[in-house]
Amino acid sequence: MKKIKNSIIVLLCLVTTIVVGQPKGDVVIKGGTVLTVTNGTLENTDVYIKDGKIQRIAENIKAPSGVKVIDASGLYVMPGIIDAHSHLGISTVNEATSPITADVWTGDVINPYSVGMYWALAGGVTSIHAMHGSANVIGGQNETMKLRWGQTDPEAFRMQGAPRTIKFALGENPTRVHGRGNGVNPSTRMGVEFVIRDGFNKAIEYKKAWAEYEASKKKNPRAVPPKYNLRLQTLVDILDGKILIHCHSYRADEILMLTRVAKDFGIKNLTFQHANEAFKVAPELAEFGAGASVFADWWAYKFEVYYSTAYNATILTRNGVRTSINSDSGELIRHLYHEAAKTQRYGDLSDDEALALITINPALQLGVGDRIGSIEKGKDGDIAIFKNHPLSVYTVPQYTLVDGVVYFDINNDPDDMRVNINPEESIEPVILDENHERCMQDTEWIFNNK
Amino acid sequence: MLKAKKVVYQFLVLAALMLTIEAVAQRDEMAPVTDTYAIKNVTIVQAPGRVIPMGTVLISNGLIKQVGASVTIPSNAKVIDADSMFVYAGFIDxxxxxxxxxxxERQRPRDVLSMxxxxxxxxxxxxxxxxxxxxxxxxxxxxxxxxxxxxxxxxxxxxxxxxxxxxxxxxxxxxxxxxxxxxxxxxxxxxxxxxxxxxxxxxxxxxxxxxxxxxxxxxxxxxxxxxxxxxxxxxxxxxxxxxxxxxxxxxxxxxxxxxxxxxxxxxxxxxxxxxxxxxxxxxxxxxxxxxxxxxxxxxxxxxxxxxxxxxxxxxxxxxxxxxxxxxxxxxxxxxxxxxxxxxxxxxxxxxxxxxxxxxxxxxxxxxxxxxxxxxxxxxxxxxxxxxxxxxxxxxGISNIAGTVDAGKMANLVVTTKPYFSEESAIKYVFADGDMYEFDIKAKSESSTEGAEVIVGTWNYTASSGDGDSEGVITITNDGGGLSGSMTNSQVPVPGDISDVSISGKEVSFVVTFNMDGQNFEVEASVTVEKNTMEGELITPFGNAALTGEKDPNN
Incomplete structure (x- = not known):
C-alpha cells in the first residue's frame, strides 16, 4: 500500500512542473466585498483559491478541512495591484553605454533582497514590471515579476510564461546620455527616430543573412554562418512580434513618431510609458491600438514634462486607449490605489474604470491579462484585501496574496523584513536603499567623468 | 606530572602570546647542498583520515620518494628530526x-566609444x-x-x-x-x-x-x-x-x-x-x-x-x-x-x-x-x-599533488602540533622539493616595538588616476596596542585603523571606512623617514600613491 502511495507521489512529481520557490497556496477568503474589476462588485462573497488558482467565487463556500480561511467580512477584496513600470527587485537598471542595448535583460539580475518589494506588497502590489532604465533609445529587456518576498532564488520571482518585453526611450534622456554625454547619435529627437529605424533596418538585413545561411546549409554543409549578434537578434525578435515594446516617452509628437515607425515595420504591440502628453493624441493611440501607462499627477521634473494634466488617464480611457497608472518609484508603488483614486477626483472615472488602471489594464499591457488583473475563475490567486474601499483616502491594506500564499499581513508585519543581512553593516546611520526615481540609475558615470 | 605541568605552562604562555613566524632560511644565492631530505619520526597525515603515527617521508629531486613507518634513509639525505611534529600535503589554493x-590606472582615449x-x-x-x-x-x-x-x-x-x-x-x-x-x-x-x-x-x-x-x-x-x-x-x-x-x-x-x-x-x-x-x-x-x-x-x-x-x-x-x-x-x-x-x-x-x-x-x-x-x-x-x-x-592535478604519497610532488607542510590546534605553528614548508624553514618565536600580543616611527599625526595626499585626495592619519599607542583613525576628503566619515604592523621603517595597516552603511577596507603600506612617509594605498576602487608629513603641531 505504502509502495503504491510512494509511486503515486513520484508520478505526481513527474507530471507537475514545480518551479523552485514558487509555492501555490489554498485559501478561502470569506465574506468580503469582492471587487472583481471585470465582473462588477459582489457583496458578501467568498473566494476559494486552490493550488494557487481561483477555483470558485460564490456565497457561502465551505472551506475544505485544513484549508486556511481569511475572514474578510467588512473588508474589500480586489485583484493584486500590478505596476507596469518599476525598477524594484533588480540590481542593475541601465547599461547606458550604447543607444541600443537590446541584448541586455533585467531578468538576469533579479535581486530577491530588494526590500522595496515587501513595502510594495504592503501596498497591495503583487506583480511588477521591472524595467531597464531610459538612458538608451532601445534599452534592455524587462522582467515581469511576482513579489514572492522571502524567497532567495531569483527564479522564484519570475512570472513564468509572461511574454518578453523591452524598454524604448524617446526625448531628453537618451539625447542627454548619448548626444550630450558621449557625443554620438542621437542628440536630437530626429536622431532618436533615426537610431530606431537604422536598428530595425540592420535587423532586417541580419535576419535575411541568417535565412540565406540556413537555406544554403542544406545544400552545402560547409556554408559559412554570418557573425552572430545578440543585439540584432533581439531586434529581429521585436520585428517578429515576440517582444512587446514599452516606450518611455512624454511629448505628443514623439509618441506619434513611434506609432509611424511601428506601422512602417509592422510592429503591433506598443505601450507608451509616462506619456504625459498622450491625451493630445488619444484618438490616434486608440486607432493604433497602443496602450499608455501614465502617472496620476507627477510632472514638471524636467522641461519635456511641463505640459501635463491630471486628467491624462481619464481622457485616454474615455477615448478607448488601454491605460494604466504606474509608479516608477519605490514610494509611489506603496499607494497606487490612491494614485488610481485621483482619476475620480480629476475625471469622474467609475470605480471599475479606476481600479482597472492598476489591475487588468497593466496586466493586458504586459501580455498577462489572461492570468492576472481581475478576480475570475481560473486566474492566479493574486489578491489584495483592504479595510475601507481601496479608492477611499481612508483605505488601509490588510493582506496581500500571491498564488494563494499570504506575503503581507498587517497583523503580522515585523519591523525588520530584510532577508539579506550584512553582518558588517553599521546599525546607524540608517540608509534607505530605495530611491524615488531610478530611471537613470547607473548612468552617473557619464556625467561625472567629464 | 611534570609533563602535565609543562603543557599547562606552555598553554598559558601561548594563550597570552601571539605567534609570529618569520622566514629565516629562504633559498639564497647558494644552491642547497642536497635536494634529498628525510623527515624523520614525524606523524604523517598522508591524506584526510589516512595517518601514519610515526614514520619518515623521503624526498628527492622535487618528488616524494618514500613514505612509511620504516624507510631507509640514504647517506646523502639531509635528515630533519621532526619528533612530535606533523607533516601534511602542501596546501593548494x-x-x-x-x-x-x-x-x-589608464585614462581611456577620447576616440574609444562607449558603445x-x-x-x-x-x-x-x-x-x-x-x-x-x-x-x-x-x-x-x-x-x-x-x-x-x-x-x-x-x-x-x-x-x-x-x-x-x-x-x-x-x-x-x-x-x-x-x-x-x-x-x-x-x-x-x-x-x-x-x-x-x-x-x-x-x-x-x-x-x-x-x-x-x-x-x-x-x-x-x-x-x-x-x-x-x-x-x-x-x-x-x-x-x-x-x-x-x-x-x-x-x-x-x-x-x-x-x-x-x-x-x-x-x-x-x-x-x-x-x-x-x-x-x-x-x-x-x-x-x-x-x-x-x-x-x-x-x-x-x-x-x-x-x-x-x-x-x-x-x-x-x-x-x-x-x-x-x-x-x-x-x-x-x-x-x-x-x-x-x-x-x-x-x-x-x-x-x-x-x-x-x-x-x-x-x-x-x-x-x-x-x-x-x-x-x-x-x-x-x-x-x-x-x-x-x-x-x-x-x-586537475590530483595525480601530482594533494596527498603525501610516493611519486607526488614534494609539497609538504610540517607543523609543530596538529595543524588544526590553537598552538600549532608551521616549522617547514617544502615546495617542489625546496625547503623553507620558519623560526617560531613568541611575540607579545601587546608588542608595539618600534612604534615610535609611526605614532603621531600625519597629513597626507593620495594620488591616483582619478585625482588627488587628502586627509589625516592619526596613530596612537595606548600601551595595549596601536590604533587610530584616518580621514579622507572623498569619504564623509573617518575610518578606523587596525592591524598596524611595523618592521623597521616599513609600516602597514588597515583602515576600515564606512560609506552608506557598507564597510570597505583600505590597505596602507608606507616607508617612514623621520617626519615623512611614502607608500601606497590599496583600495577597492584602485591604488593610490601616498605621501605624508608629520603634523608639526601634534
Missing part, C-alpha cells in the same frame, strides 16, 4: 592574484595567460607559502574576462621554475568595464552569450577552413574568439568570481544557457544557493575570508524603544555572522566538495579562520580536504 600586481570599445578597453582579454602578468618576486607569493600553500592558481586582474589561469608551485625564483600549468582555466567576473560596454552585470551577461555563440559558430567555420580552404571565406583573425573555442567544447573550464549567492545564481543561469564547464570561486556567501550549486555540478572554491565578528553591546541599557531596536538589529548582525562562520560546515554536511580560494582573503588569516569554521561545525578532515585533495581535483 584554488584561485588567487598572488604575484599578479594591480595594473596601472563599441576595443576588447582591451571592454575588459575582454580571455587569450592572455596570467603568466604574462606574473611578478615572481612579489611578496604575496611568499605570504602564501608562509601560510602553508605550495600551489596556487593565479589569474590576471581585470573585468569581464581578465585572462587565463596559471597554476604555480610556490618555489623558485622565476617563471620557468614556478609555472606548473598554463591555460588552466578561463577566468571571468560579472563586473563590467568602466564607462564602456559591457559596463554592468546585465551587459556582461549579454556579452557572454554573444561571445560564446559567436565562438561556437566561428569554431566550426575555422575547422572547415582548416580542412579545406579552397573557395571559402577566410575566418577573421580574432584571438579573443579563438581562445573561447575550448570553452565551447568543454575542454577548458570557466572559473567565475562569484562572491555572493546572487552572483552564483546569475553565473549558473549563464552556464545553463550556454553549457560551459564551471568552477564557482571566491564564494563568501553561497549557502542560500547551495542546493543549486550542488545540482549544477560546478567545482566550488570557498573564500576563507570571514566578516568582522559582529557583537552585541551588552552594556547598552534597554530603556527606550530606540535601544531595543538597536539591540534587535545587532542580534540580526550576529545571526548573519554565524551564517558566514558555519558556511563551510554546511557545504561539507550538504555533500558539496569544496576547496579554498585566497582571492579576497589574507593568507595570514588562514589558520585563524579555519579554526573559527571548525568551531562552527566543520570537521578537521573536511578542512584538510579543502586545503589539499579537493582543490587538487578541481585544478
Amino acid at each position: 584554488g584561485l588567487s592574484y598572488a604575484g599578479i600586481p594591480r595594473p596601472e 563599441a570599445p576595443p576588447y582591451e578597453w571592454a575588459g575582454i582579454q580571455p587569450h592572455l595567460p596570467a603568466t604574462q602578468f606574473l611578478d615572481p618576486s612579489d611578496k604575496s607569493l611568499v605570504q602564501m607559502r608562509e601560510a602553508g600553500f605550495t600551489i596556487t592558481q593565479v589569474v590576471p586582474r581585470g573585468q569581464m574576462l581578465p585572462g587565463q589561469g596559471t597554476i604555480l608551485v610556490l618555489s623558485g625564483e622565476d617563471k620557468s621554475e614556478m609555472v606548473l600549468r598554463e591555460g588552466s582555466t578561463l577566468f571571468s567576473q560579472l563586473s563590467g568595464a568602466r564607462g564602456v560596454f559591457p559596463a554592468t552585470t546585465i551587459g556582461v551577461m549579454a556579452k557572454w552569450r554573444d561571445l560564446y555563440r559567436n565562438a561556437s559558430y566561428a569554431r566550426i567555420h575555422s575547422a572547415n577552413y582548416a580542412s579545406n580552404p579552397a573557395g571559402m571565406e577566410r575566418p577573421d583573425y580574432d584571438p579573443v574568439i579563438e581562445s573561447l573555442f575550448p570553452v565551447t567544447t568543454n575542454q577548458l573550464s570557466v572559473t567565475f568570481d562569484a562572491k555572493s549567492d546572487l552572483d552564483i545564481h546569475r553565473v549558473i543561469a549563464l552556464q545553463k544557457d550556454l553549457g560551459f564547464k564551471l568552477v564557482l570561486a571566491n564564494i563568501e556567501k553561497g549557502w542560500p544557493a547551495m542546493s543549486k550549486i550542488k545540482s549544477s555540478g560546478a567545482g566550488v572554491l570557498l573564500s576563507y575570508d570571514l566578516p568582522k565578528e559582529a557583537k552585541i553591546d551588552s552594556s547598552r541599557e534597554m530603556e527606550t524603544d530606540r535601544d531595543k531596536e538597536i539591540a534587535a538589529l545587532e542580534k540580526k548582525n550576529v545571526e548573519a555572522y554565524m551564517q558566514y562562520t558555519s558556511q563551510a560546515a554546511k557545504f561539507s554536511s550538504g555533500g558539496v566538495k569544496f576547496g579554498f580560494s585566497s582571492m579576497s582573503a589574507k593568507p595570514a588569516d588562514l589558520k585563524k579562520n579555519l579554526m573559527i569554521m571548525i568551531e562552527n561545525g566543520l570537521s578537521e578532515d573536511a578542512a584538510l580536504s579543502a586545503l589539499t585533495t579537493n582543490p587538487a581535483s578541481i585544478l
Whole structure:
C-alpha cells in the first residue's frame, strides 16, 4: 500500500512542473466585498483559491478541512495591484553605454533582497514590471515579476510564461546620455527616430543573412554562418512580434513618431510609458491600438514634462486607449490605489474604470491579462484585501496574496523584513536603499567623468 | 606530572602570546647542498583520515620518494628530526592574484566609444595567460607559502574576462621554475568595464552569450577552413574568439568570481544557457544557493575570508524603544555572522566538495579562520580536504599533488602540533622539493616595538588616476596596542585603523571606512623617514600613491 502511495507521489512529481520557490497556496477568503474589476462588485462573497488558482467565487463556500480561511467580512477584496513600470527587485537598471542595448535583460539580475518589494506588497502590489532604465533609445529587456518576498532564488520571482518585453526611450534622456554625454547619435529627437529605424533596418538585413545561411546549409554543409549578434537578434525578435515594446516617452509628437515607425515595420504591440502628453493624441493611440501607462499627477521634473494634466488617464480611457497608472518609484508603488483614486477626483472615472488602471489594464499591457488583473475563475490567486474601499483616502491594506500564499499581513508585519543581512553593516546611520526615481540609475558615470 | 605541568605552562604562555613566524632560511644565492631530505619520526597525515603515527617521508629531486613507518634513509639525505611534529600535503589554493600586481590606472582615449570599445578597453582579454602578468618576486607569493600553500592558481586582474589561469608551485625564483600549468582555466567576473560596454552585470551577461555563440559558430567555420580552404571565406583573425573555442567544447573550464549567492545564481543561469564547464570561486556567501550549486555540478572554491565578528553591546541599557531596536538589529548582525562562520560546515554536511580560494582573503588569516569554521561545525578532515585533495581535483592535478604519497610532488607542510590546534605553528614548508624553514618565536600580543616611527599625526595626499585626495592619519599607542583613525576628503566619515604592523621603517595597516552603511577596507603600506612617509594605498576602487608629513603641531 505504502509502495503504491510512494509511486503515486513520484508520478505526481513527474507530471507537475514545480518551479523552485514558487509555492501555490489554498485559501478561502470569506465574506468580503469582492471587487472583481471585470465582473462588477459582489457583496458578501467568498473566494476559494486552490493550488494557487481561483477555483470558485460564490456565497457561502465551505472551506475544505485544513484549508486556511481569511475572514474578510467588512473588508474589500480586489485583484493584486500590478505596476507596469518599476525598477524594484533588480540590481542593475541601465547599461547606458550604447543607444541600443537590446541584448541586455533585467531578468538576469533579479535581486530577491530588494526590500522595496515587501513595502510594495504592503501596498497591495503583487506583480511588477521591472524595467531597464531610459538612458538608451532601445534599452534592455524587462522582467515581469511576482513579489514572492522571502524567497532567495531569483527564479522564484519570475512570472513564468509572461511574454518578453523591452524598454524604448524617446526625448531628453537618451539625447542627454548619448548626444550630450558621449557625443554620438542621437542628440536630437530626429536622431532618436533615426537610431530606431537604422536598428530595425540592420535587423532586417541580419535576419535575411541568417535565412540565406540556413537555406544554403542544406545544400552545402560547409556554408559559412554570418557573425552572430545578440543585439540584432533581439531586434529581429521585436520585428517578429515576440517582444512587446514599452516606450518611455512624454511629448505628443514623439509618441506619434513611434506609432509611424511601428506601422512602417509592422510592429503591433506598443505601450507608451509616462506619456504625459498622450491625451493630445488619444484618438490616434486608440486607432493604433497602443496602450499608455501614465502617472496620476507627477510632472514638471524636467522641461519635456511641463505640459501635463491630471486628467491624462481619464481622457485616454474615455477615448478607448488601454491605460494604466504606474509608479516608477519605490514610494509611489506603496499607494497606487490612491494614485488610481485621483482619476475620480480629476475625471469622474467609475470605480471599475479606476481600479482597472492598476489591475487588468497593466496586466493586458504586459501580455498577462489572461492570468492576472481581475478576480475570475481560473486566474492566479493574486489578491489584495483592504479595510475601507481601496479608492477611499481612508483605505488601509490588510493582506496581500500571491498564488494563494499570504506575503503581507498587517497583523503580522515585523519591523525588520530584510532577508539579506550584512553582518558588517553599521546599525546607524540608517540608509534607505530605495530611491524615488531610478530611471537613470547607473548612468552617473557619464556625467561625472567629464 | 611534570609533563602535565609543562603543557599547562606552555598553554598559558601561548594563550597570552601571539605567534609570529618569520622566514629565516629562504633559498639564497647558494644552491642547497642536497635536494634529498628525510623527515624523520614525524606523524604523517598522508591524506584526510589516512595517518601514519610515526614514520619518515623521503624526498628527492622535487618528488616524494618514500613514505612509511620504516624507510631507509640514504647517506646523502639531509635528515630533519621532526619528533612530535606533523607533516601534511602542501596546501593548494584554488584561485588567487598572488604575484599578479594591480595594473596601472589608464585614462581611456577620447576616440574609444562607449558603445563599441576595443576588447582591451571592454575588459575582454580571455587569450592572455596570467603568466604574462606574473611578478615572481612579489611578496604575496611568499605570504602564501608562509601560510602553508605550495600551489596556487593565479589569474590576471581585470573585468569581464581578465585572462587565463596559471597554476604555480610556490618555489623558485622565476617563471620557468614556478609555472606548473598554463591555460588552466578561463577566468571571468560579472563586473563590467568602466564607462564602456559591457559596463554592468546585465551587459556582461549579454556579452557572454554573444561571445560564446559567436565562438561556437566561428569554431566550426575555422575547422572547415582548416580542412579545406579552397573557395571559402577566410575566418577573421580574432584571438579573443579563438581562445573561447575550448570553452565551447568543454575542454577548458570557466572559473567565475562569484562572491555572493546572487552572483552564483546569475553565473549558473549563464552556464545553463550556454553549457560551459564551471568552477564557482571566491564564494563568501553561497549557502542560500547551495542546493543549486550542488545540482549544477560546478567545482566550488570557498573564500576563507570571514566578516568582522559582529557583537552585541551588552552594556547598552534597554530603556527606550530606540535601544531595543538597536539591540534587535545587532542580534540580526550576529545571526548573519554565524551564517558566514558555519558556511563551510554546511557545504561539507550538504555533500558539496569544496576547496579554498585566497582571492579576497589574507593568507595570514588562514589558520585563524579555519579554526573559527571548525568551531562552527566543520570537521578537521573536511578542512584538510579543502586545503589539499579537493582543490587538487578541481585544478586537475590530483595525480601530482594533494596527498603525501610516493611519486607526488614534494609539497609538504610540517607543523609543530596538529595543524588544526590553537598552538600549532608551521616549522617547514617544502615546495617542489625546496625547503623553507620558519623560526617560531613568541611575540607579545601587546608588542608595539618600534612604534615610535609611526605614532603621531600625519597629513597626507593620495594620488591616483582619478585625482588627488587628502586627509589625516592619526596613530596612537595606548600601551595595549596601536590604533587610530584616518580621514579622507572623498569619504564623509573617518575610518578606523587596525592591524598596524611595523618592521623597521616599513609600516602597514588597515583602515576600515564606512560609506552608506557598507564597510570597505583600505590597505596602507608606507616607508617612514623621520617626519615623512611614502607608500601606497590599496583600495577597492584602485591604488593610490601616498605621501605624508608629520603634523608639526601634534
